[in-house]
Amino acid sequence: MSNNELILITGDKQFYGQTRKAWVPMDVSLIKERLSEKGFDVTINTIQDMCNRIINPENKTILYSFSQKDNVRQYIRDVLTFLSRNNRIIPSLDLLYCHENKGFQELYKKDKGFTGLKAWYFSSLQDIDAYDIPYPVVLKTIYGSNGKGVFLIRNRDELEKQVGALTEIGLITKLDLCRRRYFRKRTYPDYPNHSDYKDYLQYKEYITKNENFILAAFGDMTRVPTSVGSLQTVVASKNSWIKIVYSPFKALEIAKNNPGKDVVFFGSGFETTVPGIALSVREAAEGKVDNYSVLSAFWVIPPPLRVIVTSDSSIHGFIYPGHVSAIIGSTPYSFISNDFHIAGAIAGFEPADVLLAVNSIIDQIRAGKPVVDNVYGRVVKPGGNPAAQKIMKEMLESKDAYWRGLGKIPASGLKFKKQFSFYDAELKYGIDLKFGSGDLSGCRCGDVLQGKISPQECPLFGMACKPDSPRGPCMVSFEGACSSHYKYSRRYT
Numbered sequence: 001m002s003n004n005e006l007i008l009i010t011g012d013k014q015f016y017g018q019t020r021k022a023w024v025p026m027d028v029s030l031i032k033e034r035l036s037e038k039g040f041d042v043t044i045n046t047i048q049d050m051c052n053r054i055i056n057p058e059n060k061t062i063l064y065s066f067s068q069k070d071n072v073r074q075y076i077r078d079v080l081t082f083l084s085r086n087n088r089i090i091p092s093l094d095l096l097y098c099h100e101n102k103g104f105q106e107l108y109k110k111d112k113g114f115t116g117l118k119a120w121y122f123s124s125l126q127d128i129d130a131y132d133i134p135y136p137v138v139l140k141t142i143y144g145s146n147g148k149g150v151f152l153i154r155n156r157d158e159l160e161k162q163v164g165a166l167t168e169i170g171l172i173t174k175l176d177l178c179r180r181r182y183f184r185k186r187t188y189p190d191y192p193n194h195s196d197y198k199d200y201l202q203y204k205e206y207i208t209k210n211e212n213f214i215l216a217a218f219g220d221m222t223r224v225p226t227s228v229g230s231l232q233t234v235v236a237s238k239n240s241w242i243k244i245v246y247s248p249f250k251a252l253e254i255a256k257n258n259p260g261k262d263v264v265f266f267g268s269g270f271e272t273t274v275p276g277i278a279l280s281v282r283e284a285a286e287g288k289v290d291n292y293s294v295l296s297a298f299w300v301i302p303p304p305l306r307v308i309v310t311s312d313s314s315i316h317g318f319i320y321p322g323h324v325s326a327i328i329g330s331t332p333y334s335f336i337s338n339d340f341h342i343a344g345a346i347a348g349f350e351p352a353d354v355l356l357a358v359n360s361i362i363d364q365i366r367a368g369k370p371v372v373d374n375v376y377g378r379v380v381k382p383g384g385n386p387a388a389q390k391i392m393k394e395m396l397e398s399k400d401a402y403w404r405g406l407g408k409i410p411a412s413g414l415k416f417k418k419q420f421s422f423y424d425a426e427l428k429y430g431i432d433l434k435f436g437s438g439d440l441s442g443c444r445c446g447d448v449l450q451g452k453i454s455p456q457e458c459p460l461f462g463m464a465c466k467p468d469s470p471r472g473p474c475m476v477s478f479e480g481a482c483s484s485h486y487k488y489s490r491r492y493t
């Protein structure tokens with residue numbers, strides 16, 4: 001690179017701003033004269049000449065002037081980026097970016113070893129949760145000068161408030177985002193390719209792109225995150241809605257009141273909720289409500305328990321779920337104590353119920369006599385609920401199903417028998433489901449469910465994943481393992 005060939009890049013009409021008074025031009029002819037006296041070979045060109053390749057310098061040293069106007073600054077940065085590939089730029093691009101962006105400035109300082117003043121660079125509040133920030137701190141936006149975008153922050157609440165104020169988007173932008181989402185949905189000529197979709201939750205894609213649908217679901221289900229968002233973030237198609245209901249019978253009532261619409265209840269759950277959903281289908285069949293159907297994701301508990309105890313010998317005891325046991329009773333768990341010699345107790349959901357179950361399990365282990373104890377006798381009977389079992393037997397049959405972290409387990413799910421297929425949304429609308437793990441990146445629900453790790457061992461726990469921003473199903477509902485740990489762990493309350 002030549003040492004004495006200099007190019008002065010100016011703005012329009014040879015504008016070359018001063019450092020302290022950028023709006024006052026310097027005399028570039030005089031600069032050229034002085035530099036020439038020092039032995040430099042100086043040429044003067046405008047930034048436009050450079051941009052449009054009127055001249056295309058190589059191996060030169062380039063000095064440039066900047067601007068106060070945002071659009072011109074961007075223009076100059078773009079041009080300099082390309083000029084820097086074959087020329088020496090003064091000040092360097094790195095320094096220009098530092099000047100323009102305080103975040104980049106922080107990264108640059110760290111890169112050069114300037115770590116005297118402790119500082120962090122974050123893109124969101126969630127990122128901040130992973131660090132112990134010693135308040136008070138100074139918050140700076142990446143853009144801003146002359147004291148703008150600088151705030152004294154004394155605690156986390158103040159931080160949230162300030163970041164919320166800084167990141168709030170205006171009405172016009174919100175309307176624009178709505179418009180974009182609407183048109184993006186509307187311009188799909190056909191169904192998107194679902195070959196990569198991996199989760200039951202992605203049922204919603206099939207439903208929400210069709211017009212005149214009402215998708216009804218339990219509130220919890222609308223919060224379950226998937227790789228394509230949740231039911232709370234999806235935009236329903238024309239004349240379609242997503243309704244949160246507390247019972248499948250509410251969904252059936254909606255169907256009766258809206259004969260012009262197809263109402264699909266997203267019926268997901270275990271033995272506890274399945275009988276009620278099945279009953280709603282029976283009522284629909286009896287009342288000939290032909291615009292009602294159920295998109296079912298039914299699972300049964302004993303088969304995955306068998307898979308877990310067969311593959312993992314480190315489990316010492318099970319607290320069996322009280323609500324499921326209220327339906328199936330205690331007998332379906334007996335293989336665990338009889339064949340695998342593992343202690344267990346059926347528990348309710350009050351703290352005392354859980355303690356009773358833990359106490360029972362410890363007693364069984366100490367006595368070397370594992371059984372299926374029932375410490376939730378006020379609700380769970382040994383034979384369960386015969387009426388609910390009868391409904392399931394009459395209306396449903398078993399099928400293979402997929403489980404997080406466990407994969408496909410034979411006969412671990414339920415589907416409607418043939419005589420009720422008219423109310424099976426999967427068949428009614430020809431939905432071709434693809435299954436997979438469906439876990440969002442980093443979520444270790446599968447390991448948590450198998451007892452391989454405790455929720456705190458998931459790197460996202462309490463940081464990117466919290467009850468109000470769940471990354472996995474174990475954090476969604478209040479009885480989920482991660483959600484309970486979050487609620488009762490001292491560190492996070």
Ligand code: SF4
Nearest residue numbers: 444445458465472482
């Ligand atoms: S904390 Fe639990 S729910 Fe959240 S990402 Fe981790 S394993 Fe999944």
